[in-house]
Amino acid sequence: MKAVQLVKFGEPAEALKFVDLPDPVPGPGDVVVKIEAAGVCGRDLVVRKGAFPHVKPPIVPGHEGVGRIVDVGPGVEKDTIGERVFLSGIYDGTCEYCKRGLENLCKNAELLGESRNGTYAEYVLVPAKFAHPFHGLDPRVAVVATCPLSTAVYALRHVDVEGKKVLVVGAGGTGIYIAQLAKIRGAEVYVSTRSPDKARVLKELGINTAPEGEKDFDIVVDTVGSPTLERSLKLAKRSGSVLVIGNVTGEKTLLSPALVILRQLKIIGSMAFRPWDIYEALDILKRGLVKPLYTEYKLQDAVRAHEDMERGAVIGRAILVP
Structure with missing residues (x-):
């Protein structure tokens, strides 16, 4: 598959490389999602600069993604193949914060693009329970809900x-x-x-x-x-x-x-959001209450997307389309 890989920390042109990687193979409980749109978050820029010690290159960046399930592993219903889904953080569901409905503060959370390969790719592998079905929105609009708008929804709960x-x-x-x-x-x-x-x-x-x-x-x-x-x-x-x-x-x-x-x-x-905040954000978009603002880039142009974001030239969200 084609993907953008963070090969080292630094400026966009030296840190991000457009590469060929093996297609992911689902294990038990996993699904493979064909990415239709991936958001470029400000956090991705901070990751690229090396601000988070837990991130170890080489890794595929990106935690915002919308796409369709194209393959499933053992234990996952095959009738989910073809479903359009958005992706969320990966939470253990058992720690004290998850039990309080604060999955965004999970002690053992995994974030796509940091501890495992993320969404700057044609395909991404995730546990099935963190690929959430939805319908009724263009993927390029829906990906706005997967971080920027859901972050806003959660923040204004405080x-x-x-x-x-x-x-x-x-x-x-x-x-x-x-x-x-x-x-x-x-x-x-x-x-x-x-x-x-x-x-x-x-x-x-x-x-x-x-x-x-x-x-x-x-x-x-x-x-x-x-x-x-x-x-x-x-x-x-x-x-x-x-x-x-x-x-x-x-x-x-x-x-x-x-x-x-x-x-x-x-x-x-205010730390990020929970999966149901994304569902609320999707509903807000469906009802036309908030205008989705984004600039579209091809996947291979991730370097330019990062550069444009850093100079403040992107209005709304930068999104990558494989």
Whole structure:
């Protein structure tokens, strides 16, 4: 099969190679999924740079994927062949977090593209229970639900945005969906972005870019991380909330405890999503409540997709199509 492999950490052109790999063979309880669309997440860029010690090249990146089951292993019903599915993280289902419905915090989770080959490929091998059937959406639209929109769905479970003044810091692949979702949930939404193209798209969606000097937001959603986090804390009103979901550089940052204490801020982390958040995201897309925004690349153009994302040229999600 054709695939993009992370062969070393570094810049896109040296780290990502378009290669031929053996087709995966399903073992007991496995399925092989023919990928129809794979999303390129900001986390993929952080992985490529070597920020996560558990990732060991060579490996096929990518955790966002939609496709059809084309082969099954022993113990899997053959009538699932042909089903269109989305892929999720792989959870043990038995740890204390899984038992509480927090599979996204599973102690023994596996993430495609990090601990096993991922979705930047023609085919991917996964346990059958983590290939979830759905219907009614084009794969290129549905893949938007598999991370950016489902991340937004899960993140906004932590805060009540209705009637609140909300700032979304960053209009990348997740920020632009959080802004849309907060708006339909009754928030007065502003987005902080330096991109004129993204500001134009936001305006078309009826979402304001944050005016210079605007502050005292009830809720600030930081989708960037260390480069913007201290500023996000300063833009939240006293007793406001700062929801942190972004880590685009993988770098650490220093924060002043006094800033948090004297303003009595609530800092909330939000980690990815659960499979049923993806189903909610798919329903939102089916109902036309959120506009799917993406730029399509051929699988062999993964290097260009990474480069475009790093320079902020992608509006919404970059997706790879084998």
